[in-house]
Amino acid sequence: MLSKKTRYAIKALVIMGKNFGNEPMQISRIAAEEHIPKKFLEQILSDLRNAGLLYSKKGAGGGYKLIKDPKEIFLVQVLRITGGPIALLPCVSLNFYQRCEECIDEGTCGVRxxxxxxxxxxxxxLAETSIADVMERENRLKNNFIEVV
Amino acid sequence: MLSKKTRYAIKALVIMGKNFGNEPMQISRIAAEEHIPKKFLEQILSDLRNAGLLYSKKGAGGGYKLIKDPKEIFLVQVLRITGGPIALLPCVSLNFYQRCEECIDEGTCGVRxxxxxxxxxxxxxLAETSIADVMERENRLKNNFIEVV
DNA sequence: TATAATGTATATAGATTTAGTAGTCTTTGA
DNA sequence: TCAAAGACTACTAAATCTATATACATTATA
Incomplete structure (x- = not known):
């Protein structure tokens, strides 16, 4: 299961994706729109910034925005930045590998x-789906809803 | 990421799968062979038994064994018994569904x-892979190893 | 230049989950 | 009757996750 941190990170990137090309968005605005605790979101956006996904501007009129086109930001990157595991076993994780202590021979483990x-x-x-794809799925879902109603 | 409980459960079922058709195996033997803490394994096997996967016999000469053929026990069942989540988001889980508190409209959530x-x-x-399949993969891996060496 | 708005960094507290242990009871076979 | 084994309940320790608090740095603009 993904941590809330990862979930919030993705949602924040999507909302900034919608704003791509415009002025930076303030943390408090993102927090309010997505119902994310502001102080927690601060940490998350800071991580995303340190990882090179976001541009930030301090001071009045400051905020965060995407550095790259949302088409070029893939979910797998986000999960790796926020430490969200993809693999269901530690011994199978590419980026957070850990040996299973009890395992006798990893090389011949059928479970693995x-x-x-x-x-x-x-x-x-996750490697094929970008932030832009998520935005597109959202639009498609909204349109379907209108058609159905 | 699966819990150790789930991991141990699968490994225990595989080792009992190898023993299918024979006398029950004692917890202490399984624990020793798979390097699993005995008391913890006790709880796990008890859960698997209550879920109808294992037969148990108390007293001297007692132990646990599979009720069903290992071909008929699928990993998805084990995960569900031990509470191992398959979905990466709570709002997407079939058996452990929970709403994402911050979510405004689940129906149009692109992330979801x-x-x-x-x-x-x-x-x-996970629904297609049985305990018997895991055993077979293990054998295949062992044989490949021999060929390579 | 003063002030308010904003991000940065670090520490820490609280809640939850996981993993493992202990102890006692029950059943069974020799 | 005794020892071997599972059954059941409760507890604890550790780790992790989520969130908050505090103090600090930067910037726009009045």
Missing amino acids: DVFVDVRNASLKI | DVFVDVRNASLKI
């Missing part, structure tokens, strides 16, 4: 072998 | 939409 496949399936989607 | 796909991809593998 299955969860490598699971990771690859998840990873494929 | 992506993670439904991720869940489906993982679920497909």
Whole structure:
């Protein structure tokens, strides 16, 4: 399960994606719109900034905005920055690998072998899906809703 | 990430799978072979038993064994018994659903939409893979190793 | 240049979950 | 009757996650 930190990070990036090309957005505005605790969001945006995804401007009229086009920011990057695990087993994680202490021989572990496949399936989607794709899905869902009603 | 409980559960089922058709295995033996803390394993096997996967026998000469053929026990069942989440977001989980508190409209959430796909991809593998498949993968890995050496 | 708005950094507290342990009871077979 | 084994309940320790608090730095603008 993703941490709230990761979830909030993605949501914040999506909302900044909608604002791409415009002036920076203030933390408090993002926090209010997405119902995210402001102080917590501060930390998260700071991490995303240190990772090179965001530009920030201090002082009055300051805020955050995306450095890159939302088409070029992929979910897998976000998960890695915020430490959200993709793999379901530590011994299968590419970026947060840890040996399973109890394991006798990782190389011949059938359980691990299955969860490598699971990771690859998840990873494929997360590596192909950008912030812009998320925005597009949202639009599609909204339009479908109107059609149905 | 799966809990150790879930990991231990799968490993215990695999080792009992190898023993399928024979006399019950004692907790202490499984614990020793798989390097799992005995008392913790006790709880886990008890859960698997209550869920109908294991037969148990008390007293001298007692122990645990599979009720069903390992071909008929699928990983998804084990995860659900031990509470291991498959979905990466609570609002996407089929069996452990919880609303994301901050979410304004689940129905048009683009993030959720992506993670439904991720869940489906993982679920497909876990619902198709049985304990017997895990055993088979293990054998295949061992044989490949011999060939390579 | 004073002030208010804003981000930065660090520390810490509280809640929750996970992992593991202890102890006692019950059942079974020899 | 005794020892071996599982069943059940409660507890604790550790880790992690979420959130808040505090103090500080920077910037726009009046």
